[in-house]
Amino acid sequence: MMERISKLQQKLKEKNGSWAFITSTANVFYFSGFYSNPHERLLAVVIFPDDEPFLICPEMDANQAKQAGWAYTIVSYDDVHHPWHMLRDELNRRNVQTERIGIEASHMTVSRLEQLQSYFSHASFFDLTDTLHELRMTKDEKELQTLRQAAELADFGVDVGVRALKEGKTELDIIATIEYELKKRGVRAMAFDTMVLTGTNSAHPHGVPGMNRIQPGDFVLFDLGVVLDGYCSDITRTVVFGKPTEQQKRIYDIVLQAQQEAIHACQIGASIGSVDKAARSRIEQEGYGAYFPHRIGHGLGIDVHEYPSMNATNTMPLQAGMVFTIEPGIYVPSVGGVRIEDDIYMTDKGPLLLTTYPKELQII
Numbered sequence: 001m002m003e004r005i006s007k008l009q010q011k012l013k014e015k016n017g018s019w020a021f022i023t024s025t026a027n028v029f030y031f032s033g034f035y036s037n038p039h040e041r042l043l044a045v046v047i048f049p050d051d052e053p054f055l056i057c058p059e060m061d062a063n064q065a066k067q068a069g070w071a072y073t074i075v076s077y078d079d080v081h082h083p084w085h086m087l088r089d090e091l092n093r094r095n096v097q098t099e100r101i102g103i104e105a106s107h108m109t110v111s112r113l114e115q116l117q118s119y120f121s122h123a124s125f126f127d128l129t130d131t132l133h134e135l136r137m138t139k140d141e142k143e144l145q146t147l148r149q150a151a152e153l154a155d156f157g158v159d160v161g162v163r164a165l166k167e168g169k170t171e172l173d174i175i176a177t178i179e180y181e182l183k184k185r186g187v188r189a190m191a192f193d194t195m196v197l198t199g200t201n202s203a204h205p206h207g208v209p210g211m212n213r214i215q216p217g218d219f220v221l222f223d224l225g226v227v228l229d230g231y232c233s234d235i236t237r238t239v240v241f242g243k244p245t246e247q248q249k250r251i252y253d254i255v256l257q258a259q260q261e262a263i264h265a266c267q268i269g270a271s272i273g274s275v276d277k278a279a280r281s282r283i284e285q286e287g288y289g290a291y292f293p294h295r296i297g298h299g300l301g302i303d304v305h306e307y308p309s310m311n312a313t314n315t316m317p318l319q320a321g322m323v324f325t326i327e328p329g330i331y332v333p334s335v336g337g338v339r340i341e342d343d344i345y346m347t348d349k350g351p352l353l354l355t356t357y358p359k360e361l362q363i364i
Contacts, residue, residue, distance in 0.1 A: 001031060001032060001033055001069065001070075004030060004031055004135065005031055005047055005053055007135055008020060008031070008047050008131070008132075008135065009047065009048070009049050009050070011128075011131050011135075012047070012048070012049040012102060013049045015100070015102065015126060016099075016100055017049065017100050017101070017102045017126065018048075018049075018096065018097060018098045018099050018100050018101060018123070019046055019047060019048045019049075019091075019096065019098070019101060019102070020045075020046070020047040020048075020101075020102040020103075020128055021044055021046060021101055021102065021103050021104075021116070022044060022045040022046070022047065022104065022128075022132075023042075023043065023044045023103075023104055023107055023108065023112070024104055024107040025037055025038075025043070026136075026302040026303050026306075027045075027104065027107075027132055027136075028043055028044065028045050028055075029230050029302060030132075030135075030136055030302060031045045031047065031053070032045050032055055032065065032068065032069075032070045033068045033069040033070060034055070034057075034061075034064065034065040034068040034069075034070055035068070035230045036057070036061055036064070036065075038057065038058060038061070041057075041058045041083070042056060042057075042077075042083040042084070042087075042112075043056070043057050043058070043061075044056050044057075044087075046087070046090075046091075048096070051094060051096075052072050052073065053072050053073075054072055054073035054074065054075055054090060055070055055072065055073070055074050055075070056074075056075040056076075056077070056083060056086065056087055056090075057074065057075075057076055058076065058077065058078070058079075059076040059077055059078045060078075061076075062074050062076040073090070075087070075090050084115050084119060087119070088119045098120045098122075098123045099122075099123060099124070100123065100124050100125070100126055101116065101120065101123050101124070101125050101126075102125075102126055102127075102128040102131075103116075103125055103126075103127065103128065104127070104128060104129055104132065105127040105128075105129055106127075106129045107129075113125070133306065133307040134307070136301055136302065136306060136307070137299060137306075137307045137308060137321075137322060138319060138320070138321030138322055139301060139321050139322075139323050139345070140321070143231065143301070143323075144323075144345060146228055146229050146230075146231045147231050147233065147300070147301070147323055147343065147345070147354060148345075148354050149228055150191075150225070150226050150227070150228040150231055150232060150233035151233045151235070151343050151354035151355045151356075153182060153185060153187060153226045153228060153233065154224060154225050154226060154233040154234065154235040154343075154355055154357075155235065155355055155356055155357040156181075156182070156185065157178050157181070157182055157194075157222075157224045157226070157235075158222050158224065158235055158237045158357045159357060160177060160178050160181045160182075161174050161175075161177070161178045161196060161222045161224075162222070162237075162239055162362065162364060164177040164178070165214055165220060165239070165241055165364050166214065167213075167214055167215065167216065167241070168213050168214065169213065169214050170210070170211045170212060170213050170214075171196045171197060171198055171201070171209035171210060171211070171212050171214075172196075172209055172210065172211065174196040174214075174220075175194045175195075175196050175209055178194060178196070178222075178224065179194060182226060187226045187227075187228070188227070189226070189227040190224065190225065190226055190227065191224075191225030191226055191227050191232035191233060191234060191304040192224075192225060192234075192304050194209075194223070194224040195207060195209055195221065195222070195223040195224065196209050196220065196221070196222055197209060197212075197220070197221045197223075197337070198212050198213070198214050198215070198218045198219070198220045198221075198241070199212060199215060199218040199219070199336055200333065200334065200335070200336055201336075202218075202219045202220065202221040202238070202331075202336040202337040202338075203331040203332055203333045203334075203335065203336050203337040204331065204337070205293065205294055205329060205331055205337065205339070207221075207337075214241050215241070215242075216241060216242030216243070217240070217241070217242045217243060217244070217245070218240070218241045218242070218336065219238055219239075219240055219248065219335075219336035219337060219338060220238065220239050220240070220241050220364075221236065221237075221238045221336075221337055221338070221339060222235075222236065222237050222238070222239075223235070223236040223339065223341070225304060230302055231301060231302060232300060232301065232302070232303065232304040233300070233343055233354070233355070234300055234304055234325055234341065234343060235341055235342065235343065235355045235357065236327055236329075236339045236340060236341035237340065237341075237357055237359070238252065238255075238337070238338045238339060238340065239361070239362040239363070239364050240252075240361065240362070240363050240364065241364045242363075242364075243363070244361070244363060247335060248335065248336070249361065250286075251288070251330050251332065251335070251338050252338050252361045253361075254282065254283060254286045254288060254330060255283070255328055255329060255330050255338045255339065255340050256340055256359060256360075256361075257282055258278075258279040258280075258282040258283050258328040259279060259326055259327075259328050259340045259342070259359075261278045261279060261281075261282050262275050262276070262278045262279035262296055262326045262328060263326055263342070263344065263351055263353070264278070265278035266318060266326070266344060266346065266350065266351040267318065267350055267351075268317075268318055268319060268320060268346065268348060268350070269317045269318065269319075270317065270318050271314070271315050271316065271317055271318075272308055272309075272310055272311070272314040272315070272316050272317075272318060273311070273312050273313055273314050273315055275296055275297075275310060275318070275326070276295060276296040276310060276311055276312040276314075277312055279292075279296050279326070279328040280292060280296070280312065280328075283328060283330060288330045288332075291330045291331050291332055292328060292329060292330055292331075293331070294329070295309065295310055295311035295312070296310045296311070296312075296326060296327065296328060297310035297324050297325035297326045297327050297341070297344075298310055298324060298325055299322070299323065299324045300323045300324055300325055300343055301323055308322065308324065310324050310325070310326070318346055319346065320346055320347060320348050321345075321346065322345075322346040323343065323344065323345050323346075323354075324343075324344055324346075325341050325342065325343055325344065326341065326342055326344055327339055327340065327341030327342075328340065340359055341355075342354070342355045343355045
């Protein structure tokens with residue numbers, strides 16, 4: 001963690017920041033190793049350009065923070081103490097001169113900003129959101145190993161779901177089976193609400209699973225991921241239950257070709273936009289451009305959606321260490337939808353697929 005803290009300290013020096021107030025669950029975890037959802041309570045890492053950092057957290061979580069590896073000061077409070085007073089007192093104890101405070105503007109609530117302003121009325125504030133995204137965007141070897149294991153569990157989840165398909169079973173039946181089997185493998189949390197979408201419900205990119213029953217001739221779309229040691233995976237596969245139509249087979253083949261072309265376009269130095277365009281061009285050439293309404297993918301790590309945004313207008317070049325998804329799709333309301341998604345790790349030699357569940361059309 002010290003290397004990560006040191007990088008932020010250097011950024012604070014460049015920005016003439018007095019201290020950084022890190023409050024989002026993901027970024028507190030990134031800098032401390034402590035993953036916690038404090039709900040309405042204050043949880044923050046305070047990082048200075050030169051001094052040692054400290055963690056402020058509820059008293060009930062202090063021991064867990066230590067067990068997670070936090071080796072610096074912990075300022076803890078119970079539910080009758082005022083954490084903002086304690087934050088101020090710790091800063092006063094250190095004789096900190098507060099002129100510029102770095103915050104996560106995308107996470108900071110108005111009420112919390114007002115609290116800071118009331119205690120540090122002469123300070124100005126600057127946004128560290130992009131800086132923090134950039135620090136997290138490239139993954140180290142330890143992060144890669146965790147992401148690889150999370151991807152393996154996602155592969156397993158899809159396999160469980162495909163094997164559980166039976167005529168008359170509902171989407172929620174299949175989800176229950178997937179998540180039960182993943183729990184048995186030690187998965188505490190899913191990265192997002194698991195999606196199993198059948199028939200025309202699969203034509204909704206962010207469809208809501210329900211009591212729809214699996215019927216012959218349906219597309220069945222699986223989109224799921226797990227959280228493992230604080231890191232997420234995300235996979236999508238689509239199968240056909242029963243005999244597919246020629247249109248279904250054609251749609252599937254187009255999406256698979258589009259994904260393959262996008263993955264091939266993932267080379268060091270290539271713009272992110274060119275990856276999106278590689279898939280989009282294939283789908284448009286086949287006449288289904290209007291049915292591909294979303295970007296080609298998103299960054300992946302502690303959050304299931306993080307930097308970089310894999311969209312057609314992003315000119316950022318791909319670099320080694322990035323982890324992101326490639327997930328083209330075609331969604332035809334009267335037919336259903338196909339999406340194929342993999343987790344990609346960029347190496348110096350090109351893309352490495354972390355998810356490996358088979359992608360040829362499966363007819364169940």
